[in-house]
Amino acid sequence: MxxxxxxxxxxxxxxxxxxxxxxxxxxxxxxxxxxxxxxxxxxxxxxxxxxxxxxxxxxxxxxxxxxxxxxxxxxxxxxxxxxxxxxxxxxxxxxxxxxxxxxxxxxxxxxxxxxxxxxxxxxxxxxxxxxxxxxxxxxxxxxxxxxxxxxxxxxxxxxCAGITTYSPLKRWKIGPGHKVAVLGLGGLGHMAVKFAVAFGAEVTVLSTSPSKEADARQLGTHKFCNTREISQVKELGNYFDFIVDTVSAPHDYDMYLKLLHTNGVMICVGIPPEPIQLTGFLLLGENRTITGSSIxxxxxxxxxxxxxxxxxxxxxxxxxxxxxxxxxxxxxxxxxxxxxxxxxxxxx
Incomplete structure (x- = not known):
């Protein structure tokens, strides 16, 4: 030994x-x-x-x-x-x-x-x-x-953080012409931003912390939304093709699903310890998808x-x-x- x-x-x-x-x-x-x-x-x-x-x-x-x-x-x-x-x-x-x-x-x-x-x-x-x-x-x-x-x-x-975000972006063939939101700007989120920008997508960071906007811009983000400001959230209704959800704390899935365009996909790489709750009709209404991704x-x-x-x-x-x-x-x-x-x- x-x-x-x-x-x-x-x-x-x-x-x-x-x-x-x-x-x-x-x-x-x-x-x-x-x-x-x-x-x-x-x-x-x-x-x-x-x-x-x-x-x-x-x-x-x-x-x-x-x-x-x-x-x-x-x-x-x-x-x-x-x-x-x-x-x-x-x-x-x-x-x-x-x-x-x-x-x-x-x-x-x-x-x-x-x-x-x-x-x-x-x-x-x-x-x-x-x-x-x-x-x-x-x-x-x-x-x-x-x-x-x-x-x-x-x-x-x-x-870990790299492959956890790279893998779903590649699986869903995210690239030029796609509008991608990254929910949360932490260890996973900042890597999701880097890869999505590198792949050629338009990238928006969704965050409850307005102080993170400068960092998001420095990482190459095209847009930033303070999700505590309801007016900013409403402006992005039905806007995104993909949302990469990196948040592992409880949050309002319904609010973010409403930001997806028809056939939009919400990819969960951060999972709260409690069961996820969402309104099923938000999936049916615009043919949206919610999915998960591991390493x-x-x-x-x-x-x-x-x-x-x-x-x-x-x-x-x-x-x-x-x-x-x-x-x-x-x-x-x-x-x-x-x-x-x-x-x-x-x-x-």
């Missing part, structure tokens, strides 16, 4: 603190990555605090991982020592079902998707621990190449990273020392970050 340093919690009320643990030995298909940066995702907070009801302790969070490969197994063919690499939300799956073979490992039909943390390996016993640590071992099939062109701290959140598969994640390298797209981040992580969590809950915290693992 490989001695590893990390930050962990041991129950839902615990604060993250230093914890020594062990990684598995390098297998023939594994790569060994010395972690450089690890992003802080809102889902880390949900799982650390047991808010989704499936938390396993002790827990080392983190699924936005970038680092450098320092060792490879004897049968590794896709990576070499010295290369930059990334790991996102998954580290394994059954690899045999139609979804896995089709590049949708996140939807493994056998239910064997192994998540980067708060999960167990396919042996059903070995727990997985995430990126708030100094090193990680992973099968090469679930590792992605990272370009040397981009600042690594800005690349780390692409492994992407490994192939699509690599595609996204390659696109970002080509178009110079990264997340806007605040780099922190790991001993600041508990304060960072509180600031995330207050939306006090532009727009993603990233841990400098060298401070571990």
């Amino acid at each position: 490989i001695a590893t340093k990390g930050y962990a919690v041991h129950n839902s009320k615990d604060k993250l603190a230093h914890w020594d643990f062990e990684r598995r030995e390098l297998g023939p298909k594994d790569v060994f990555i010395e972690i450089i940066f690890s992003g802080v995702c809102h889902s880390d907070i949900h799982q650390v605090r047991g808010e989704w009801g499936n938390s396993k302790y002790p827990m080392v969070p983190g699924h936005e991982i970038v680092g450098r490969i320092t060792k490879v197994g004897t049968e590794v063919s896709k990576f070499q020592v010295g290369e930059l690499a990334g790991i996102g939300c998954m580290v394994d799956s059954c690899r045999e079902c139609n979804n896995c073979k089709g590049g949708h490992e996140q939807f493994c039909e056998k239910g064997q998707t192994v998540y980067t943390y708060n999960s167990v390996e396919r042996d059903g016993i070995t727990p997985t621990y995430g990126g708030y640590s100094n090193q990680i071992v992973c099968d090469e099939a679930f590792v992605v190449h990272v370009s040397e062109k981009l600042p690594l701290e800005g690349v780390a959140p692409l492994l 992407g598969g490994i192939e699509e994640t690599q595609e996204m990273l390659d696109y970002c390298a080509e178009h110079n797209i990264v997340s806007d981040v605040e780099v922190i020392n790991i001993n600041y992580i508990n304060e960072a969590y509180e600031r995330v809950m207050k939306s006090d970050v532009k727009y993603r915290f990233v841990i400098d693992v060298a401070t571990l």
Whole structure:
């Protein structure tokens, strides 16, 4: 076993603190990555605090991982020592079902998707621990190449926030001629804006915070709507082809559905913990659609990273020392970050 340093919690009320643990030995298909940066995702907070009801302790969070490969197994063919690499939300799956073979490992039909943390390996016993640590071992099939062109701290959140917004925009073929609204300008929202603008769509940010208009404009947004101003909202009735909803707090779905044009689509990438409520006739009346989207598969994640390298797209981040992580969590809950915290693992 490989001695590893990390930050962990041991129950839902615990604060993250230093914890020594062990990684598995390098297998023939594994790569060994010395972690450089690890992003802080809102889902880390949900799982650390047991808010989704499936938390396993002790827990080392983190699924936005970038680092450098320092060792490879004897049968590794896709990576070499010295290369930059990334790991996102998954580290394994059954690899045999139609979804896995089709590049949708996140939807493994056998239910064997192994998540980067708060999960167990396919042996059903070995727990997985995430990126708030100094090193990680992973099968090469679930590792992605990272370009040397981009600042690594800005690349780390692409492994979750990036692919979560890139994937539905690509699936719905959003591009020139489309009017797209992004609801919420946070970790997910600012990446949705960057991708939608890059794809050539007209982009509007919908936000309850008028102070975010300047940031939205700087990110390339064409329009901004303060949704607390009813007059501004009414002006956008039946206007959008797509709304990318990144908000994970309760909000008025009916109000936003009314902003969709005929055949418009509302894509939910942020989901509140409570059941969603909406008026069904708002869907029937204009043939609207409401849908959800999760992360992407490994192939699509690599595609996204390659696109970002080509178009110079990264997340806007605040780099922190790991001993600041508990304060960072509180600031995330207050939306006090532009727009993603990233841990400098060298401070571990």
